[in-house]
Amino acid sequence: TQFTLDSSLAGLASDLPAPFAKSSAAAMPVRFERSALNPLQDTVSFSYGKLVSGQILRGKSGSQMKAERGVVSFGATPALPSKNGVWVTGALSVLDLDQWRDVLSPSGAGPSLELAGIDLRIGTVDFLGRRFGELFVNGVNQSGIWRSTLRSREINGDVEWRAQGKGRVAARLKTLIIPAAAPQRPSSAPKVQDGDLPGLDVVAESFTIK
Numbered sequence: 001t002q003f004t005l006d007s008s009l010a011g012l013a014s015d016l017p018a019p020f021a022k023s024s025a026a027a028m029p030v031r032f033e034r035s036a037l038n039p040l041q042d043t044v045s046f047s048y049g050k051l052v053s054g055q056i057l058r059g060k061s062g063s064q065m066k067a068e069r070g071v072v073s074f075g076a077t078p079a080l081p082s083k084n085g086v087w088v089t090g091a092l093s094v095l096d097l098d099q100w101r102d103v104l105s106p107s108g109a110g111p112s113l114e115l116a117g118i119d120l121r122i123g124t125v126d127f128l129g130r131r132f133g134e135l136f137v138n139g140v141n142q143s144g145i146w147r148s149t150l151r152s153r154e155i156n157g158d159v160e161w162r163a164q165g166k167g168r169v170a171a172r173l174k175t176l177i178i179p180a181a182a183p184q185r186p187s188s189a190p191k192v193q194d195g196d197l198p199g200l201d202v203v204a205e206s207f208t209i210k
Helices: 097-103
Strands: 002-007 030-038 041-048 052-061 064-074 085-096 117-127 130-142 145-151 155-162 168-178 199-209
Touching: 041 064, 085 097, 097 117, 130 155
Parallel strands: 064 085, 085 117, 168 199
Antiparallel strands: 002 030, 030 041, 041 052, 052 064, 117 130, 130 145, 145 155, 155 168
């Protein structure tokens, strides 16, 4: 059994943070496809323009279909990985973690997907009101705790993220340069308040504030 859905999303607007923001006048080709492999497994593939595409193998668990392994790829053609879990790979030009943290918070309405790991190159990253450039991230999710290696002009080392509550960041870094503040967002964008910050436990061998 196969199901395919194609749309230009013309007339629909998205107020998600970049790179998924879209005006109602803009067109963005979207494709969703489901193919049944057997009574217990299927594959789901999707694409959002040339920005992101994915392929996920699902298996039946009770009355539900759950992801067994898959990949979400930015800027590249996805291929099912041999290892279990859903992985995020590729390259992004911009990522605003402050805005995405609000969207994906427990009180938000964002979708929930348990990821196994990430391997991303990001042109600019906004985090805690600061802008980091040319960031390489390689991380794995171990029982809900993200352990990652970060490399960029401003940061180099290992970081651990726990999402419970407001979150907690533990980092052991060779280099940490606190960059200049990120450009001011539109007034409608969420602002980071002191009470919204995650817990921080950061040790750096070399530390600089710009």
